Amino acid sequence: MTDTAPPPTTTGAQEEELHPIRLRVNGVLRTAEVPARRLLSDCLRHDLGLTGTHVGCEHGVCGACTVQVDGRPMRSCLMFAVSAQDHEITTVEGLERPDGTLHAVQRAFRECHGLQCGFCTPGFLNVIAAFLEENPKPSEEEARDAVAGNLCRCTGYQNIVKAVLRAAELRLEEQVDEDAPVEVDEVAR
Amino acid sequence: MTERMIGAPVPRTEDARLVTGRGHYLDDLGAGAYEVAFVRSPHAHARITSIDVEAALDTEGLVAVYLYEDLTGKVAEPLPLLIPHPALTHGRTAYPLAKDVVRHVGEAIVMVVATDRYRAEDACERITVEYEFLPPVVGIDKAAGGEHLVHADVPGNVAAHMVQEVGDAPAAIAAAPNRLELQLDIERSACMPMEGRGVLARWDEADASMRVYTSTQTSTGVRAAVAAKLELPLDRVEVITPDVGGGFGVKIVHPWPEEVLVPWAARLLGHEVKWTEDRREHFVSSAHERGQLQTVRVGFDDEGRVLGLDVEILHDNGAYTPYGIIVPIITSTQLLGPYKPGAYRVDFRSLYTNTVIVTPYRGAGRPQGVFAMERTMDAIADHLGRDRADVRAANFIQPHEMPYDHGLLFQDGRPLIYDSGDFPASLDKLKKLVGWDDFEVFRAQARAEGRRVGIGIGCYVEGTGVGPYEGGHVQVETSGKVNVATGLTSQGQGHQTAFAQVVADELGVPFEDVSVTTGDTRRFGYAVGTFASRAAVMSGNAIALAARKVREKALRIAGEALGADPGDLEIVDGVVRVKDDHSSAIPLGTVAVLSNPLRYAFDDASKAATQFGGNADPSRPPVAEDDEPGLEGRDFYSPPRATFANGMHAAIVETDPETAEIRVLRYCVIHDCGHLLNPLIVEGQVHGGVAQGVAGALYERMEYDENGQLLNASFMDFLMPYASEVPSVEIDHLETPSPLNPLGIKGAGEAGVIPGAAVLASAIEDAEGFPITRMPIQPSELFHLRRRHAAGEIPPLRRVRTAPEEFPTA
Ligand code: FES
Ligand code: FES
Numbered sequence: 001m002t003d004t005a006p007p008p009t010t011t012g013a014q015e016e017e018l019h020p021i022r023l024r025v026n027g028v029l030r031t032a033e034v035p036a037r038r039l040l041s042d043c044l045r046h047d048l049g050l051t052g053t054h055v056g057c058e059h060g061v062c063g064a065c066t067v068q069v070d071g072r073p074m075r076s077c078l079m080f081a082v083s084a085q086d087h088e089i090t091t092v093e094g095l096e097r098p099d100g101t102l103h104a105v106q107r108a109f110r111e112c113h114g115l116q117c118g119f120c121t122p123g124f125l126n127v128i129a130a131f132l133e134e135n136p137k138p139s140e141e142e143a144r145d146a147v148a149g150n151l152c153r154c155t156g157y158q159n160i161v162k163a164v165l166r167a168a169e170l171r172l173e174e175q176v177d178e179d180a181p182v183e184v185d186e187v188a189r
Numbered sequence: 190m191t192e193r194m195i196g197a198p199v200p201r202t203e204d205a206r207l208v209t210g211r212g213h214y215l216d217d218l219g220a221g222a223y224e225v226a227f228v229r230s231p232h233a234h235a236r237i238t239s240i241d242v243e244a245a246l247d248t249e250g251l252v253a254v255y256l257y258e259d260l261t262g263k264v265a266e267p268l269p270l271l272i273p274h275p276a277l278t279h280g281r282t283a284y285p286l287a288k289d290v291v292r293h294v295g296e297a298i299v300m301v302v303a304t305d306r307y308r309a310e311d312a313c314e315r316i317t318v319e320y321e322f323l324p325p326v327v328g329i330d331k332a333a334g335g336e337h338l339v340h341a342d343v344p345g346n347v348a349a350h351m352v353q354e355v356g357d358a359p360a361a362i363a364a365a366p367n368r369l370e371l372q373l374d375i376e377r378s379a380c381m382p383m384e385g386r387g388v389l390a391r392w393d394e395a396d397a398s399m400r401v402y403t404s405t406q407t408s409t410g411v412r413a414a415v416a417a418k419l420e421l422p423l424d425r426v427e428v429i430t431p432d433v434g435g436g437f438g439v440k441i442v443h444p445w446p447e448e449v450l451v452p453w454a455a456r457l458l459g460h461e462v463k464w465t466e467d468r469r470e471h472f473v474s475s476a477h478e479r480g481q482l483q484t485v486r487v488g489f490d491d492e493g494r495v496l497g498l499d500v501e502i503l504h505d506n507g508a509y510t511p512y513g514i515i516v517p518i519i520t521s522t523q524l525l526g527p528y529k530p531g532a533y534r535v536d537f538r539s540l541y542t543n544t545v546i547v548t549p550y551r552g553a554g555r556p557q558g559v560f561a562m563e564r565t566m567d568a569i570a571d572h573l574g575r576d577r578a579d580v581r582a583a584n585f586i587q588p589h590e591m592p593y594d595h596g597l598l599f600q601d602g603r604p605l606i607y608d609s610g611d612f613p614a615s616l617d618k619l620k621k622l623v624g625w626d627d628f629e630v631f632r633a634q635a636r637a638e639g640r641r642v643g644i645g646i647g648c649y650v651e652g653t654g655v656g657p658y659e660g661g662h663v664q665v666e667t668s669g670k671v672n673v674a675t676g677l678t679s680q681g682q683g684h685q686t687a688f689a690q691v692v693a694d695e696l697g698v699p700f701e702d703v704s705v706t707t708g709d710t711r712r713f714g715y716a717v718g719t720f721a722s723r724a725a726v727m728s729g730n731a732i733a734l735a736a737r738k739v740r741e742k743a744l745r746i747a748g749e750a751l752g753a754d755p756g757d758l759e760i761v762d763g764v765v766r767v768k769d770d771h772s773s774a775i776p777l778g779t780v781a782v783l784s785n786p787l788r789y790a791f792d793d794a795s796k797a798a799t800q801f802g803g804n805a806d807p808s809r810p811p812v813a814e815d816d817e818p819g820l821e822g823r824d825f826y827s828p829p830r831a832t833f834a835n836g837m838h839a840a841i842v843e844t845d846p847e848t849a850e851i852r853v854l855r856y857c858v859i860h861d862c863g864h865l866l867n868p869l870i871v872e873g874q875v876h877g878g879v880a881q882g883v884a885g886a887l888y889e890r891m892e893y894d895e896n897g898q899l900l901n902a903s904f905m906d907f908l909m910p911y912a913s914e915v916p917s918v919e920i921d922h923l924e925t926p927s928p929l930n931p932l933g934i935k936g937a938g939e940a941g942v943i944p945g946a947a948v949l950a951s952a953i954e955d956a957e958g959f960p961i962t963r964m965p966i967q968p969s970e971l972f973h974l975r976r977r978h979a980a981g982e983i984p985p986l987r988r989v990r991t992a993p994e995e996f997p998t999a
Contacts (some may be wrong), residue, residue, distance in 0.1 A: 005269030051217035052210015061904035092210035117681030119434025156880030
């Protein structure tokens with residue numbers, strides 16, 4: 001009934017105030033101009049183009065949007081982008097190392113078939129990555145508890161729990177490797 | 190010989206992008222597209238008296254507002270009825286935007302397009318719609334009562350009435366030595382994929398073509414629908430399925446109103462337009478399933494053999510029937526499971542209610558059917574004081590009776606004939622896995638500790654891989670890399686991996702060299718879709734056949750080049766070679782070069798091919814009449830009828846004597862889907878299905894109030910289980926290959942979910958000692974049932990009456 005084309009950027013309606021923000025995302029300083037109401041999830045996805053963070057509910061229940069804020073898991077749909085100012089944010093895109101080596105939890109998910117459609121996966125990966133920093137050697141029960149705040153509709157969680165345990169193993173193996181003298185030499189060079 | 194890929198637990202190739210955030214789901218696409226939000230009906234049944242958009246017009250970023258009156262051409266017509274059926278005498282579908290009357294909460298009324306979703310929602314909030322209320326019809330009882338009507342021109346709210354009969358069931362029941370009647374009730378649930386629906390459309394004015402990305406289970410179906418609705422030639426429409434965040438049935442419905450409206454608006458506005466469904470929209474405006482009331486009458490002999498079975502089903506189809514009556518048809522036919530029912534009569538009525546539409550959700554009517562049949566088996570066992578597993582065994586179709594013809598028509602309109610299965614062997618395996626025969630020892634121990642436990646069992650047969658067809662295309666590039674395409678879509682089933690395994694084996698190429706595209710109409714235009722556990726069977730076999738064609742052509746061309754008989758050649762690791770002289774060999778990439786007489790030397794393979802110049806006969810055309818350039822092949826697989834997978838599940842539950850909390854201690858699965866393409870993927874499918882089965886039995890339901898408001902339309906209130914609620918799943922496989930298809934496989938996608946409600950009802954009943962006839966069951970309901978039982982309103986099971994000391998007092 002009403003095409004108001006050409007698309008108006010201003011229509012006389014009161015314009016939303018934009019706030020410049022600076023975020024450190026995956027180790028890189030990023031800036032954006034956002035309205036106060038913009039969710040961090042939307043800012044990451046649509047302003048910064050980091051679409052690996054997914055949105056399953058937008059009301060803080062599913063955990064698909066989980067990122068790490070200063071190393072702690074945080075539901076990015078429950079945080080305004082303006083509140084993330086000056087924080088250190090890790091998204092799924094930042095889990096692998098700069099040289100492209102996958103994070104232990106990413107490798108474990110593949111090995112254990114911990115994902116099907118993959119939509120919930122980035123949230124799980126961030127939760128687990130943060131969890132293993134706190135608890136590097138979880139029991140099966142602890143592993144289950146650690147992921148019990150995230151929803152997955154595909155896997156029945158069986159292989160996700162397995163992947164937590166496998167990621168812990170891989171992570172410890174990595175640390176042993178990193179402590180090996182050869183690696184130290186390489187770092188020294 | 191290289192390692193066989195088919196049957197190997199190969200890790201998935203899709204994971205590399207999905208674990209790094211490099212997947213592309215619908216809302217990851219279309220940066221800069223206009224975004225859509227809808228004003229949706231807050232009322233279940235009302236006449237729209239006015240719509241005032243005035244206040245929205247100066248919303249910042251607003252682009253367009255559309256009402257029903259603005260729709261043009263075929264877009265203004267009702268949405269198609271996808272699967273008509275003679276029994277569906279009163280099929281009704283919605284308009285893309287409501288015209289005059291809304292029939293469920295969530296029905297779209299106004300479409301708003303703005304520069305982003307926030308602004309589109311701002312505008313929606315400023316639009317005022319006025320209604321005149323009509324009486325809402327909510328719940329099967331109300332619908333069947335017919336006092337008020339959902340559609341004024343559908344008497345009694347009956348969309349369809351269908352009866353199927355084999356023999357004279359009422360007479361057989363009347364003549365049987367034992368008779369029982371059961372009233373059963375199973376509630377609504379829904380697919381609830383983590384990613385909702387979504388559509389992105391891009392109109393190319395210069396090319397007069399439309400590209401649509403949609404989170405669908407059928408891109409070819411959406412393509413045909415968009416072309417028809419927008420009155421475009423089919424070759425001007427392409428539909429691409431990006432990564433899809435789960436489907437489970439809801440995304441097979443097409444076209445959704447949004448799949449018509451978004452492309453329509455994109456063409457009108459000359460700009461990309463996108464709609465991404467939010468979670469509340471998914472609850473109130475996509476689809477649900479399950480909801481049925483069932484009356485079962487059964488007559489049986491003293492061994493528990495069923496002599497006659499008469500089932501009446503009242504099925505809630507919601508406000509419209511765009512997907513026809515597939516769900517109750519499947520319930521009616523798959524109810525029979527692995528059993529010979531003697532005479533059988535099934536009568537269903539599919540009823541309109543003022544609620545969201547009902548379309549297939551993983552299992553698609555089978556969980557309800559299995560619930561009816563398995564509750565009946567338990568009731569028979571209890572009546573006779575026999576072991577529940579023994580009563581089932583007494584009714585089994587035996588392996589030597591395969592193929593077994595039930596004398597009914599299945600969902601595909603073809604005879605219901607089981608092709609294979611060994612039910613006694615499955616039952617044996619299940620009893621061993623769960624420890625069926627030792628359960629009483631466990632129960633006694635538990636009881637000594639003051640704990641209440643029970644064991645349950647459920648069997649099912651699942652028609653999978655329904656036709657009519659799927660196709661596959663396999664192409665070898667001059668680099669030796671292999672491109673494979675099939676038309677159906679993927680929503681997490683690992684098709685890129687499984688189909689690459691098939692091609693690796695069939696063609697003799699390294700698995701890593703095969704890349705698979707699904708659900709992209711640019712690559713393959715003919716397909717049905719991914720539902721009914723059909724993808725692996727249909728496309729797996731089609732791709733195998735296409736690969737065999739390519740292999741045949743490769744051997745012919747290589748034979749000419751090597752001067753060898755094609756019969757003496759083999760293809761190993763991407764190289765064609767003479768079987769007993771491996772030095773006489775030619776890489777498949779080079780064969781691809783030779784297959785095309787136009788040979789620009791763009792790459793090394795083409796240069797290398799010059800050595801195989803051959804001695805082309807100058808009197809013949811460079812491409813023979815019956816040949817085509819290129820090393821590629823295309824084929825279709827069209828089965829005569831569905832292939833039937835089957836399985837049996839058992840669960841052990843513990844119910845808290847005080848709080849009535851229900852815990853699943855063990856969940857065991859025996860699964861027979863013929864040969865496994867990839868056991869890792871198949872087990873993953875079973876895991877996910879079981880979780881949905883447990884969810885549907887213990888947690889999930891759609892809570893409509895009498896006004897048709899969905900009270901729990903958020904993840905906060907709809908109890909979708911987390912890892913803490915889903916038990917560990919123990920699986921064992923039986924592989925009775927299907928004789929119907931080249932790979933001997935059967936579908937696996939839905940199996941896990943099917944017997945969930947039946948098995949857990951069986952186990953809870955066994956723990957509690959009184960019949961469970963209604964699912965799902967939450968602790969509050971169990972608590973309530975216990976009280977009614979204690980008050981004498983619900984009689985105990987017979988086995989409690991005969992051995993009361995073995996059961997708890999309520
Ligand atoms: S999208 Fe943030 S928790 Fe669901
Ligand atoms: S893998 Fe699909 S939702 Fe978790």
